[in-house]
Amino acid sequence: MTEQITEPEVEQTHLPAGPPADQQTDQHDEPAEETEPETFPREYVTKLRDESAKYRQRAADRDDLAERLHASLVAATGRLADPTDLPFAEDHLTDSDALDAAIDALLATKPHLASRKPSGDVGQGATLNGSDTDLAGLLRRNAS
Numbered sequence: 001m002t003e004q005i006t007e008p009e010v011e012q013t014h015l016p017a018g019p020p021a022d023q024q025t026d027q028h029d030e031p032a033e034e035t036e037p038e039t040f041p042r043e044y045v046t047k048l049r050d051e052s053a054k055y056r057q058r059a060a061d062r063d064d065l066a067e068r069l070h071a072s073l074v075a076a077t078g079r080l081a082d083p084t085d086l087p088f089a090e091d092h093l094t095d096s097d098a099l100d101a102a103i104d105a106l107l108a109t110k111p112h113l114a115s116r117k118p119s120g121d122v123g124q125g126a127t128l129n130g131s132d133t134d135l136a137g138l139l140r141r142n143a144s
Contacts, residue, residue: 070086085106086106
């Protein structure tokens with residue numbers, strides 16, 4: 001047995017070729033008015049373009065300054081060896097708790113990024129002795 005597949009019947013609708021008869025106008029009654037496109041003087045357009053360029057430049061400068069401020073805020077915490085290891089986020093600039101939480105999360109996943117500055121007495125460099133040794137006095141005492 002073979003089944004025959006039939007296509008569903010599609011109603012054909014015919015749209016009128018033009019506007020309804022009551023809106024049709026005779027083409028010879030009046031000439032169509034030609035509308036001129038609105039134009040602005042060249043000086044005005046140039047001024048607007050220059051102003052827009054200035055705002056775009058300010059926006060680009062603002063982004064650079066925001067990233068520098070972010071790196072400075074991260075460096076001020078002293079918790080990361082390289083402050084650029086923490087990716088920039090806009091909310092870190094205004095919310096110090098969010099900045100601390102982001103640093104904590106970064107150090108939890110990558111502890112090798114923590115700052116490794118030694119603090120306290122590490123046994124290097126100039127040290128202060130508590131004794132006042134007088135070498136000239138020692139020579140006089142031993143010479144007699």
